[in-house]
Amino acid sequence: MSMVLYKMRGDNVDNYRQNLREEKLYLEKTLKVIQKELETESGKLSHRKRNLIEARKDMWENTAHSSNDFTKLVEMSQYLLEVNSQTASYLDTSRQVDRYRKIIESPYFGRFDFTEDGCRNEEKIYVGLYTVMDSETNTVRVYDWRAPISSIFYRYEPGRAEYTAPAGLIAGEVLLKRQYKIRNSELVYFFDCNILINDKILQEILSRNASAKMRNIVETIQKEQDLIIRDTGSDLLIVQGVAGSGKTSIALHRVAYLLYDGLKTNLGSHNVIIISPNAVFSKYISNVLPELGEENVRRATFDDIAAKAFENRLTVENRAAQLEAVIGGRDRGEIAARRQGIIFKGSKTFAEILDRLLTYCGRRLIPFEDVYYNGVILETKQQLKNRFLNNKTGIPMARQLQRIENMLLDKVHPLQKKRLRKIEKIVAQSDGREFEVKSFSRLLSIKEAGKFQKRLHKFTRVDYLKLYQRLFQQRELFFELSRGLELPEDIHRIISSTGASLQKGLLRYEDAAPLLYLKLKIDGYKPFSEIKQVVIDEAQDYYPLHYEVFKLLFGDAKYTVLGDINQTIEKEKDNSIYEDISEILNKQKTIKLSLNKGYRSSYEINDFTQRLLGGGQDFVPFERHEKEPVIQKKKTKELIDRAIAADVRDFMEEGYESVAVICKTQQEANKVHSGLKKLIPAKLIQARDGRVEKGALVIPSYLAKGLEFDAVIVHDAGRENYSGRLDKKLLYVACTRALHRLCLYYTGEKSPFIEGAGG
Numbered sequence: 001m002s003m004v005l006y007k008m009r010g011d012n013v014d015n016y017r018q019n020l021r022e023e024k025l026y027l028e029k030t031l032k033v034i035q036k037e038l039e040t041e042s043g044k045l046s047h048r049k050r051n052l053i054e055a056r057k058d059m060w061e062n063t064a065h066s067s068n069d070f071t072k073l074v075e076m077s078q079y080l081l082e083v084n085s086q087t088a089s090y091l092d093t094s095r096q097v098d099r100y101r102k103i104i105e106s107p108y109f110g111r112f113d114f115t116e117d118g119c120r121n122e123e124k125i126y127v128g129l130y131t132v133m134d135s136e137t138n139t140v141r142v143y144d145w146r147a148p149i150s151s152i153f154y155r156y157e158p159g160r161a162e163y164t165a166p167a168g169l170i171a172g173e174v175l176l177k178r179q180y181k182i183r184n185s186e187l188v189y190f191f192d193c194n195i196l197i198n199d200k201i202l203q204e205i206l207s208r209n210a211s212a213k214m215r216n217i218v219e220t221i222q223k224e225q226d227l228i229i230r231d232t233g234s235d236l237l238i239v240q241g242v243a244g245s246g247k248t249s250i251a252l253h254r255v256a257y258l259l260y261d262g263l264k265t266n267l268g269s270h271n272v273i274i275i276s277p278n279a280v281f282s283k284y285i286s287n288v289l290p291e292l293g294e295e296n297v298r299r300a301t302f303d304d305i306a307a308k309a310f311e312n313r314l315t316v317e318n319r320a321a322q323l324e325a326v327i328g329g330r331d332r333g334e335i336a337a338r339r340q341g342i343i344f345k346g347s348k349t350f351a352e353i354l355d356r357l358l359t360y361c362g363r364r365l366i367p368f369e370d371v372y373y374n375g376v377i378l379e380t381k382q383q384l385k386n387r388f389l390n391n392k393t394g395i396p397m398a399r400q401l402q403r404i405e406n407m408l409l410d411k412v413h414p415l416q417k418k419r420l421r422k423i424e425k426i427v428a429q430s431d432g433r434e435f436e437v438k439s440f441s442r443l444l445s446i447k448e449a450g451k452f453q454k455r456l457h458k459f460t461r462v463d464y465l466k467l468y469q470r471l472f473q474q475r476e477l478f479f480e481l482s483r484g485l486e487l488p489e490d491i492h493r494i495i496s497s498t499g500a501s502l503q504k505g506l507l508r509y510e511d512a513a514p515l516l517y518l519k520l521k522i523d524g525y526k527p528f529s530e531i532k533q534v535v536i537d538e539a540q541d542y543y544p545l546h547y548e549v550f551k552l553l554f555g556d557a558k559y560t561v562l563g564d565i566n567q568t569i570e571k572e573k574d575n576s577i578y579e580d581i582s583e584i585l586n587k588q589k590t591i592k593l594s595l596n597k598g599y600r601s602s603y604e605i606n607d608f609t610q611r612l613l614g615g616g617q618d619f620v621p622f623e624r625h626e627k628e629p630v631i632q633k634k635k636t637k638e639l640i641d642r643a644i645a646a647d648v649r650d651f652m653e654e655g656y657e658s659v660a661v662i663c664k665t666q667q668e669a670n671k672v673h674s675g676l677k678k679l680i681p682a683k684l685i686q687a688r689d690g691r692v693e694k695g696a697l698v699i700p701s702y703l704a705k706g707l708e709f710d711a712v713i714v715h716d717a718g719r720e721n722y723s724g725r726l727d728k729k730l731l732y733v734a735c736t737r738a739l740h741r742l743c744l745y746y747t748g749e750k751s752p753f754i755e756g757a758g759g
């Protein structure tokens with residue numbers, strides 16, 4: 001490979017040659033160290049593998065035939081412990097081997113020389129994906145990008161600098177900052193940098209093609225992004241960032257950072273969860289953490305969490321289906337009512353109604369009754385009610401009732417013998433049972449106990465679903481509970497349509513959060529007790545009630561919440577969501593930051609999308625110039641298909657790899673795909689089973705959210721398709737997905753939003 005070198009500091013040739021020699025030497029030595037460490041770790045790996053196989057064999061031989069023997073269980077669990085610990089060390093070493101294998105290609109990408117105040121020595125700090133330590137000399141040759149000292153690389157130019165080390169703040173002087181391109185273990189180039197050069201590198205990186213999977217950005221993390229990635233002081237970190245400002249990238253790098261930092265605080269990958277908007281997006285981001293050398297963390301969508309919690313009791317609509325109905329529906333009146341319903345059911349007002357419903361349920365709906373056993377009263381109805389209402393500990397209703405049930409069963413226990421005697425006496429007196437008095441009496445007693453418990457269940461079991469149904473079946477109850485609260489205009493329609501769909505066993509997406517809220521409050525259901533860090537991406541898509549649910553689901557966890565209010569779809573853009581989030585999650589240390597620089601799209605595309613939005617957004621485009629967006633009218637939809645097919649071919653020839661044909665809805669996408677696939681190979685993306693791949697894709701606008709493509713073609717940007725209030729944001733989301741090229745086709749009249757953008 002030919003070596004290209006840039007010399008950026010105006011040094012003389014000798015100086016430059018000297019630098020080159022030194023850098024080549026440093027690389028050579030580092031590669032040797034990695035090679036040596038790799039060999040040592042690989043040796044350990046085969047040793048650990050042998051140990052693991054031995055441990056498994058031992059367990060099998062010594063325990064397999066004795067599982068019925070209770071005394072052997074303890075022994076068995078000891079073998080299991082051994083196997084688990086051997087597995088953990090094997091996996092640890094295997095991960096380390098993988099890391100060395102990966103970085104031997106490119107061990108570092110940056111360096112800075114730093115003199116700490118009060119020290120004479122100038123230290124050369126090389127920064128890479130992972131730490132490389134020479135175990136013979138105990139010296140660090142490369143620092144992990146997440147090490148405290150590495151923050152200097154991302155935050156400072158030559159001059160004064162500081163970083164927070166475990167021991168406290170360390171200040172000093174940065175004397176040099178250098179960046180490298182090392183590929184296949186060879187130094188391709190290096191140069192000394194300042195802000196201008198940083199921008200050049202970024203320019204180069206951003207000019208590349210989009211990839212089918214999200215990329216890591218360790219080499220070029222920007223200062224404002226680094227501040228978010230490394231923040232550990234807040235319990236709730238809210239980021240409002242414009243389209244393409246790196247929110248998702250930052251979220252993932254932040255997780256990698258927290259896991260690294262978590263070595264001190266015991267945060268493991270199983271303690272972190274990322275809430276993604278849909279399965280397509282979740283797959284798209286799934287490789288970043290492994291790329292950064294971390295295990296993947298839990299990823300979930302709200303739909304999944306809800307569906308799992310309801311244990312197949314209902315058919316739960318997913319978010320995509322909800323959007324499809326709101327965006328693609330035909331009946332305007334119905335859509336307006338549905339939107340009102342969505343907003344209302346996600347509101348703080350509805351949360352208040354649900355809380356009142358719970359209180360009402362506790363006071364009035366639980367049918368306590370006097371409890372007798374063997375003719376003796378155990379507790380009166382009033383005693384039971386008092387016990388229940390005296391709940392000072394605030395434990396969930398279902399558990400409290402369970403305690404009451406247990407208390408009653410405890411009271412019954414000592415009376416059971418007496419009762420059995422009584423039954424025996426009665427049986428003995430009855431005809432034809434004299435030979436089987438004992439067994440028959442026992443049978444009767446068991447039956448009786450079952451009946452007794454069933455009677456208790458009438459007031460010790462509360463069903464969240466029935467309670468929710470009652471709210472929509474008893475109109476007067478609904479209005480009683482919402483006294484003094486502001487209700488939407490269409491409330492009668494909302495109540496009846498919710499009641500009707502619940503009756504059919506269908507749960508609309510907007511009912512999932514309220515129902516889950518009831519379940520969590522009633523049952524105290526805790527499926528995520530090990531989660532300590534929650535990342536919520538596309539935060540603007542959730543409503544206050546979702547955040548109430550998150551709070552119940554994740555308890556004391558810390559949160560990173562990232563969103564863009566300009567990318568809300570079915571609701572009006574509203575900054576107050578961030579205030580609501582911080583009020584609801586109610587954390588001690590909350591911080592809200594904003595990002596206003598867009599890195600994804602070219603200058604021309606950004607210019608267009610900002611005009612589309614109607615201005616008013618604080619948006620700083622990254623200066624990367626490409627062709628202007630193309631807006632074209634065609635006579636028919638068939639002609640649009642043909643033009644798109646030709647565009648796709650052209651783009652591919654120009655070297656672009658991913659082209660998204662974005663349609664407003666799934667319905668439209670299905671139709672367009674069936675026409676287009678006759679002309680070019682194209683993949684249809686759907687909410688459940690879609691995976692983004694290279695080549696041409698046909699995708700609905702709301703699913704394209706969060707993704708990016710080299711070129712975006714908006715299939716039908718006509719007035720008919722995009723003129724409503726929601727449509728502007730859909731079009732904005734669609735166009736902001738493009739990195740390099742953007743085309744919009746329409747028939748008839750073009751959308752007024754394009755017209756407004758001067759297109």
Ligand SMILES: Nc1ncnc2c1ncn2[C@@H]1O[C@H](COP(=O)(O)OP(=O)(O)OP(=O)(O)O)[C@@H](O)[C@H]1O
Nearest residue numbers: 217220221222243244245246247248249599600706
């Ligand atoms: N510091 C950076 N260095 C290199 N690339 C970056 C940097 N920051 C962001 N990018 C790139 O910009 C693009 C947008 O990033 P990302 O998808 O994380 O933004 P986002 O704010 O989540 O976008 P959106 O809200 O529009 O979905 C990606 O291609 C990402 O790799």
